[in-house]
Amino acid sequence: MNNKPNNEFVHQSILKSVKLAVIVLLFSCSIVGHIEAQSDKELKVMTFNIRYGTADDGDNSWQFRKENVVKTINNFNPDLFGLQEALQIQIDELLKQMPEYACLGVGRDDGKSAGEHSSIFYLKNRFDVDSTGTFWFSDTPNIIASKSWGNNITRICTWARLSDKLSGKTFYIFNVHLDHESQTSREKSALLLMKRISEKTLPVILTGDFNCGDSNPAIKTILSSGMIDTYRKLHTKQPNEGTYHSFKGDTTGDKIDFIFTSMDFSIRQSEIIRTNYDGKFPSDHFPVTALLKFSK
Numbered sequence: 142m143n144n145k146p147n148n149e150f151v152h153q154s155i156l157k158s159v160k161l162a163v164i165v166l167l168f169s170c171s172i173v174g175h176i177e178a179q180s181d182k183e184l185k186v187m188t189f190n191i192r193y194g195t196a197d198d199g200d201n202s203w204q205f206r207k208e209n210v211v212k213t214i215n216n217f218n219p220d221l222f223g224l225q226e227a228l229q230i231q232i233d234e235l236l237k238q239m240p241e242y243a244c245l246g247v248g249r250d251d252g253k254s255a256g257e258h259s260s261i262f263y264l265k266n267r268f269d270v271d272s273t274g275t276f277w278f279s280d281t282p283n284i285i286a287s288k289s290w291g292n293n294i295t296r297i298c299t300w301a302r303l304s305d306k307l308s309g310k311t312f313y314i315f316n317v318h319l320d321h322e323s324q325t326s327r328e329k330s331a332l333l334l335m336k337r338i339s340e341k342t343l344p345v346i347l348t349g350d351f352n353c354g355d356s357n358p359a360i361k362t363i364l365s366s367g368m369i370d371t372y373r374k375l376h377t378k379q380p381n382e383g384t385y386h387s388f389k390g391d392t393t394g395d396k397i398d399f400i401f402t403s404m405d406f407s408i409r410q411s412e413i414i415r416t417n418y419d420g421k422f423p424s425d426h427f428p429v430t431a432l433l434k435f436s437k
Contacts (some may be wrong), residue, residue: 182308183409184433187214187222188348188400190318190385190426193257194231201388201421203231209423211238213416217430221263221303223316223348225426229254241265245273246299246316252285259299259316259349271311273301276337278319278330290330291323298334302343310435312405313341317349319359327352331359335366344405344435350426354395368401371411371431384413384427400431407434 191210194203214222214235224232232244242262250256252275259275278296279287288295298317305312317334320326338345347368353359355373364370376382383394392415400411410432416423 182305182434184221184305184346184406184435185217185219186346186348186400186431186433187217187219187428188225188316188350188398189214189222189428190225190350190398190424191227191231192424192426193226194228198388198425201425206421206423207231207234209418209421211235212418213414213423213428214239216416217414217428219262219430220267221261221314221346223314224258224260224262225316225318225350227258227260228256229258232258232260235262243270245270245301247275247297249275249277249295249297250286256295257318259297259318261299261301261314261316263301263303267306269304269306271302271304273299275299276333278317278326278333282333290320290326292320292326293322294320296320296326296330298337298349300337308435310344312344312346312435313338314346314348317347317351319349319351319353321352324353324357324359327357327359328362331362335362335368338368338403339366345403346406346433347401348399350398352397354397355399356395360399363401367404369404369406369408371400371402371408371433372396372413372429374408375411382413384429386422386425386427388422388425390415390417390422396429398426398429400429402431402433405436407436408432409434 276282279289381392
């Protein structure tokens with residue numbers, strides 16, 4: 142009796158096994174590639190009041206914390222983010238350390254570089270800028286440095302229309318810093334803001350320091366206009382949600398930093414980032430983040 146294996150049979154069996162393994166591998170790669178492609182179409186958004194860079198904050202002055210601001214942003218790795226209180230020197234520093242981003246916006250004092258900006262940073266290799274602009278929260282929003290409604294400080298909104306190269310979607314982002322003293326200013330600013338947003342027919346993301354919590358009439362105006370608070374969509378109200386902490390890490394008080402969206406997005410995640418570095422905080426505000434995806 143011949144017990145030697147049939148070499149042709151063995152060869153065919155090995156060949157079939159190899160083909161099956163290749164098919165399984167290709168199928169797996171296809172699934173992984175699809176998942177990665179879907180993930181790539183998500184938008185990682187941050188809002189961050191970075192405290193103006195000329196403030197005399199002692200050990201918390203800009204020169205001592207600028208590296209930590211960069212670390213905090215890079216740790217989340219946003220596709221786009223809105224900054225508040227950013228001076229030109231801070232913007233230049235961030236662009237130097239994060240060259241993958243470009244920045245939109247002007248200084249509120251002269252419509253160029255002077256004063257605080259409500260900057261919009263975006264990944265250069267992902268987005269094209271179709272248009273951008275800034276308006277002032279006042280009775281004359283197109284007049285540079287104008288102010289009304291009881292706010293002693295000039296307040297602005299910078300916006301941009303962006304085209305996303307990955308998803309093929311076009312959308313608007315607005316970034317604001319409302320007044321910290323005048324409630325009348327906050328309410329009238331919210332009305333002007335929502336009037337401008339209502340004129341848009343594309344999806345909208347709204348970031349900012351609103352200097353008030355979600356029970357304030359200014360925030361209620363935004364919500365009643367159909368915008369969604371990404372954080373509140375996923376988290377019920379809790380006692381310790383404060384986002385302004387004066388470099389102390391205190392979580393009491395209101396969440397005054399928001400990321401809103403129109404109803405064109407599904408909200409995957411939204412968090413308040415409370416990272417510190419050996420007890421030192423990057424700013425006197427906690428940044429807020431959101432992971433979004435276009436609904437259709």
